[in-house]
Amino acid sequence: MEFNYRLILMLGVTSLFADWLYEGMRAALPQYLKALGASALFVGLLFGVGDALGYLLRFATGPLADRRGGYWGETFAGYAAQVLAVAGLAIFPSLPAAAGLALLERSAKALRTPARDAIISAAGGRRQSMAFGIHASIDQIGAVLGALTSTVLLALGVAYRDLFLLLALPGAAALATLWLAYSSRLRPRRITGEGRGxxxxxxxxxxxxxxxxxxxxxxxxxxxxxxxxxxxxxxxxxxxxxxxxxxxxxxxxxxxxxxxxxxxxxxxxxxxxxxxxxxxxxxxxxxxxxxxxxxxxxxxxxxxxxxxxxxxxxxxxxxxxxxxxxxxxxxxxxxxxxxxxxxxxxxxxxxxxxxxxxxxxxxxxxxxxx
The missing domain is CATH 1.20.1250.20 (MFS general substrate transporter like domains)
Structure with missing residues (x-):
């Protein structure tokens, strides 16, 4: 398969918007939890459990995506769940809800990452490292934008509820860009030759x-x-x-x-x-x-x-x-x-x-x- 530069760029832009969403949320989440009455121990345990869950689940989500094939379904579902989790923080301002939504966001990332990376890998052909390198460099721009957005808006006195609603906008842009990538003629709808590894x-x-x-x-x-x-x-x-x-x-x-x-x-x-x-x-x-x-x-x-x-x-x-x-x-x-x-x-x-x-x-x- 030839190097599909345009598809890799579109997936990179998708990740840019998604990183803008969830890195902005994570930059504000510790202070938000504190405002809801969480202790330092609670915050530390929540982030630790969330990160562990986000990585451990990949042992299961990777084989799941391979068994189903196609990989687009898991990718869409993961990104959509992340948008809902961040928007939910604005809608349900309570400590139990915030903790549950934070864990949902990490689980959603675990669901979509192996599937999305499989699509990038297929688009890269024989140039695997270059495909992942281009994608990651674009992706990281979103992480910078997310952290800056939360820092600036919180410094200006924007309420947490409004911040999380505003961060849902780049999340919606991520889903729109992903749909454009899927519906274009650039992508293989199903990556052949796969199966359970x-x-x-x-x-x-x-x-x-x-x-x-x-x-x-x-x-x-x-x-x-x-x-x-x-x-x-x-x-x-x-x-x-x-x-x-x-x-x-x-x-x-x-x-x-x-x-x-x-x-x-x-x-x-x-x-x-x-x-x-x-x-x-x-x-x-x-x-x-x-x-x-x-x-x-x-x-x-x-x-x-x-x-x-x-x-x-x-x-x-x-x-x-x-x-x-x-x-x-x-x-x-x-x-x-x-x-x-x-x-x-x-x-x-x-x-x-x-x-x-x-x-x-x-x-x-x-x-x-x-």
């Missing part, structure tokens, strides 16, 4: 590599937590999101025809943690750039490798590898969060180095077993 040894080894890769990466929120000025913490996060746009294109280009680029991820994750553990401003921004390189690696290189190692089920492979990274990422929150809490952050680089070395080893074994 199996998790072969190379893919399982690579998933283990991605789990350890995620666990080796200190989450940027912990670096932000350590900053005394709120605007400075936001600036670090914004720098990371903005740099991920060119980083995605870079990984897409580098990985084409160079499978050795697979081994570049673990050292980058270690560098991000090393910089974050320095505890100074230079380390914070250097770590933010390395952090962007690490997360975009997971979105580009790891997804392209998952497709190459799949045995007939793209969504199954993509869901498994992405979920493994996510679970490692959640484990990293516990590891480095504990070290930060106990004043032992100086040990973070050593922990990251061990985990990154394990990731490197499993990646090597996965390629050798093909």
């Amino acid at each position: 199996s998790l072969r040894l190379p893919l399982l080894l690579f998933a283990a590599s991605q789990f350890m890769f995620g666990a080796s990466l200190m989450h940027i929120s912990l670096e932000m937590y350590g900053e005394t000025a709120a605007w400075l913490a936001s600036s670090i996060y914004l720098a990371a999101m903005a740099f991920e746009i060119p980083a995605s294109l870079l990984w897409g280009r580098l990985h084409e025809g160079r499978r050795a680029v697979v081994f570049a991820g673990p050292p980058v994750a270690f560098l991000a943690t090393l910089f974050f553990a320095r505890g100074d401003l230079l380390g914070a921004f250097a770590g933010a750039l390395a952090y962007s390189l690490a997360t975009s690696y997971a979105d580009i290189v790891a997804k392209a490798e998952a497709v190459r190692m799949s045995s007939g089920g793209r969504a199954t492979a993509l869901g498994a590898v992405n979920a493994a990274f996510g679970l490692g990422y959640i484990a990293a929150g516990g590891i480095y969060g504990y070290l930060l809490q106990e004043g032992l952050l100086a040990w973070a680089p050593a922990a990251s180095l061990c985990l990154a070395a394990g990731s490197f080893l499993f990646a090597y074994l996965s390629l050798r077993s093909l």
Whole structure:
């Protein structure tokens, strides 16, 4: 199949609007929950359970999409549920409803991501990493717009209810763009040659590599937590999101025809943690750039490798590898969060180095077993 540039662009614009929707919501959600009476423990548990649910469900949603075929149904349903979840926050202003809708939004992302990535993979033909790189770079623009929208509107005194209703507008635009992509002549309605995939040894080894890769990466929120000025913490996060746009294109280009680029991820994750553990401003921004390189690696290189190692089920492979990274990422929150809490952050680089070395080893074994 030839490289379907126009379809990849349309799916990228769809994701741009969707990221604008849910990243804007997530940027405001902790403060909104606090206003509804939630404790810090409740907020922390809700985000942790939501992220875990969003990744764990991909072990099921990937095979589901492969068994059904087509992949468009799951993609539409996931995006639509995210729009309804954000709009629902404005309609049902209570703590139980907000918690349930936040979990619905994460579950919806788990439903549509493996299916959508399977469509991108099919549209990419032999240029898998470039297809994912282009899509991710456009997608990340939406994340920047979402965070900026919430920051600016809340600073101007816009009520949470009005903010969530306004964020539903880019969500509606995402569904409209997705419909244009589906109804055009650009897309295959059904991706042939698929079916239920199996998790072969190379893919399982690579998933283990991605789990350890995620666990080796200190989450940027912990670096932000350590900053005394709120605007400075936001600036670090914004720098990371903005740099991920060119980083995605870079990984897409580098990985084409160079499978050795697979081994570049673990050292980058270690560098991000090393910089974050320095505890100074230079380390914070250097770590933010390395952090962007690490997360975009997971979105580009790891997804392209998952497709190459799949045995007939793209969504199954993509869901498994992405979920493994996510679970490692959640484990990293516990590891480095504990070290930060106990004043032992100086040990973070050593922990990251061990985990990154394990990731490197499993990646090597996965390629050798093909």
